[in-house]
């Protein structure tokens with residue numbers, strides 16, 4: 142079995158936060174070593190023309206040896222499939238380590254994304270860590286001092302929408318538009334609902350509905366539309382669940398996710414592997430690297446053998462929505478996110 146590229150993201154150290162929207166799900170922070178990363182890379186190398194290795198799948202650069210880990214990931218990755226840093230960084234580290242932002246800058250990072258839920262109390266609560274908001278304030282200053290623009294992401298649900306005006310107040314009081322302009326990078330921010338999976342699925346009772354969209358402050362809505370390049374804020378948030386329900390209830394299609402899925406694997410601290418077409422939780426597990434080995438994991442991915450893939454390949458959408466959807470709900474979802482939510486829920490009900 143051979144893939145053109147396999148991308149491995151090993152959760153070596155976990156994350157300082159426990160965000161309520163976290164699609165990766167909560168689990169204890171592991172403490173994996175360099176030799177664990179080498180073991181994972183070498184296990185999968187024979188099955189890929191090119192291999193890309195990443196040392197995190199929750200908080201990037203969480204360990205003090207983040208520079209060494211970055212170099213190790215580059216060494217373990219194929220020459221023509223080197224890891225990307227993306228525009229994600231450790232806010233926890235930005236607030237504590239003065240050498241970190243200059244290092245990010247040296248990698249060519251222009252933006253770093255920071256997540257707010259409203260004011261201080263609400264942001265700390267939804268991030269699951271006291272002091273998270275204060276760290277974000279410190280991170281904003283450190284980033285700008287180093288010529289990197291903070292890009293503000295806000296999450297909308299029934300508890301946070303009333304506080305989104307505080308996000309705008311912060312943008313204005315810190316003069317973020319002007320300060321970004323001064324470093325030559327346009328300010329960016331956006332609001333969205335996230336995906337209803339992992340820990341985020343527990344937010345379903347307070348999920349954003351169409352009536353909430355008018356409450357989003359106009360400045361945030363305008364930046365959001367620009368960020369997603371959509372004609373309106375409604376298009377960013379998707380459709381009401383009841384519309385999607387009425388569409389899917391007549392849809393008898395199934396899908397083999399494994400046939401087209403890229404081999405991008407999340408591997409947790411216990412070496413369980415899950416594909417990034419889903420989330421690293423039980424229904425998506427493909428197996429354990431120690432006990433099942435790489436070939437079985439890749440074969441299960443390709444042949445739809447994780448419980449969630451098996452359900453999606455066999456159970457029509459009409460059955461999923463009939464079992465787990467709400468025909469009255471005005472909650473807003475993108476179609477694909479909604480199908481993934483139905484799938485997770487269905488699997489759990491079936492005890493998959």
Ligand code: SF4
Pocket residue numbers: 156157158159160162163164165166198199200
């Ligand atoms: S959303 Fe990101 S920062 Fe928050 S708990 Fe999950 S991995 Fe950590």
